[in-house]
Every structure is written in C-alpha cells, then in structure tokens.
Amino acid sequence: GNSVTQMEGPVTLSEEAFLTINCTYTATGYPSLFWYVQYPGEGLQLLLKATKADDKGSNKGFEATYRKETTSFHLEKGSVQVSDSAVYFCALRLNTGGFKTIFGAGTRLFVKA
Amino acid sequence: NAGVTQTPKFRVLKTGQSMTLLCAQDMNHEYMYWYRQDPGMGLRLIHYSVGEGTTAKGEVPDGYNVSRLKKQNFLLGLESAAPSQTSVYFCASSYSGGGATDTQYFGPGTRLTVL
Numbered sequence: 490g491n492s493v494t495q496m497e498g499p500v501t502l503s504e505e506a507f508l509t510i511n512c513t514y515t516a517t518g519y520p521s522l523f524w525y526v527q528y529p530g531e532g533l534q535l536l537l538k539a540t541k542a543d544d545k546g547s548n549k550g551f552e553a554t555y556r557k558e559t560t561s562f563h564l565e566k567g568s569v570q571v572s573d574s575a576v577y578f579c580a581l582r583l584n585t586g587g588f589k590t591i592f593g594a595g596t597r598l599f600v601k602a
Numbered sequence: 603n604a605g606v607t608q609t610p611k612f613r614v615l616k617t618g619q620s621m622t623l624l625c626a627q628d629m630n631h632e633y634m635y636w637y638r639q640d641p642g643m644g645l646r647l648i649h650y651s652v653g654e655g656t657t658a659k660g661e662v663p664d665g666y667n668v669s670r671l672k673k674q675n676f677l678l679g680l681e682s683a684a685p686s687q688t689s690v691y692f693c694a695s696s697y698s699g700g701g702a703t704d705t706q707y708f709g710p711g712t713r714l715t716v717l
Binding site: 493525530531532533534535538578582589590592593594595 | 606642643644645646647660692694704705706708709710711
C-alpha cells in the first residue's frame with residue numbers, strides 16, 4: 490500500500506544548526522511529495538512540494554529533493570531559528586485517482602536559543 | 603480573507619453525547635475534507651466532499667457523519683461520542699481534488715475530549 494515514514498522526534502537543535510528530517514515513502518505510480526508545517530495551536534500549512542523525480546522544492550530556507558531511486562524526500566535547512574520550532578509532516582499525493590493525501594506521523598522540532 | 607475556520611476550538615463531551623463540528627471556507631473551494639490527528643499516526647481522512655450536496659467516506663469514517671448543504675460549509679457530526687474519538691480534528695479545503703499538485707488549506711483544528 491501507499492505510506493509515508495518519517496524519522497521520530499522530537500529533534501532538538503541549537504539556533505543556527507543544520508537540520509535534516511528524513512522522509513521515505515512507498516507508493517504505486519508517481520506521487521507528488523509535500524512537506525507541511527504545523528506551528529503551535531495552528532493548522533497545517535504547506536511548506537514546499539515537488540511533483541516529479543529530481544525536482545527540488547524550496548521555501549523559507551527549507552529544501553527537499555524528490556529522490557525516486559531512494560524513494561525519499563528529506564527536509565533540510567542550513568541554519569535553523571527558534572521560530573522554526575514546529576511539527577513537520579511529510580506527505581504524498583497520488584497522480585492517479587485524485588484526492589487522497591497520505592501523511593507521515595510528523596516530527597516535532599525544538600530549536601533552542 | 604479568513605481562509606478555513608473551525609468551530610469550536612475545544613470541546614469536552616461525555617460518552618454517548620452528540621455534537622457537530624463546523625468548518626467554513628471563504629476561498630470558493632470545491633473540495634473539503636475532515637481529518638483526525640492522533641499522536642504518532644499523522645492525519646487520517648474521515649470524510650470528504652467533492653462539491654455542494656456530496657459526501658464520501660475516507661479512511662476512518664465509522665462513528666461520524668457529514669453534510670455539505672452549502673459550498674462554503676462542511677459539518678462533521680458525532681451521534682454518540684466514544685472515548686476512542688478523543689482527537690484533534692482538522693478541516694481542509696482545496697480548489698480541486700483531481701490534481702496531484704492541488705494544495706490543501708487547513709483550519710486551526712478542534713481539540714475534542716470524550717470522557
């Protein structure tokens with residue numbers, strides 16, 4: 490079946506540290522891949538996306554590259570800030586059959602000043 | 603532009619009680635969704651709607667009903683609440699549901715506790 494696996498959290502970093510949150514997926518066909526972010530007390534917001542192999546999504550200093558050969562979509566940021574503290578969700582959406590988005594369990598990030 | 607709003611933000615119910623969660627969007631989106639979020643499980647789709655007057659079951663529909671009488675509103679009902687329905691509920695909407703690149707917009711969530 491289709492699924493998304495993320496690294497377990499919480500991840501705790503100091504400000505300006507390098508961030509990697511691993512995400513791998515299993516899917517039939519060729520999905521689009523997404524990272525959503527959830528700040529405390531808020532709903533999920535789209536952070537970035539990639540729709541085909543080797544595409545790189547980027548936003549607010551975050552990047553992720555769609556790696557078909559390793560079925561991965563790891564999230565990276567070169568220098569995190571306290572304001573990046575949130576829960577990050579990796580997700581996939583199939584290109585056939587439309588609507589369903591499958592989410593990973595989420596990874597909580599704490600950034601210390 | 604409020605986006606997606608949800609009412610209420612918090613609710614505590616006793617087992618067997620009923621309630622309705624309201625979701626409203628002002629983006630003229632056709633598709634609307636109800637998810638539940640449980641620790642360690644990500645978001646799971648409960649029900650969804652592809653347009654006014656339509657509803658369909660998602661991954662975990664048992665114990666819930668929905669209605670989409672107006673395009674901008676999507677209601678989630680619990681007829682007889684159970685402790686297993688303690689969760690955070692998120693509503694989302696999207697312009698269309700058929701494209702893989704379509705973006706979903708989420709509300710702030712409703713935290714429901716069933717005692």
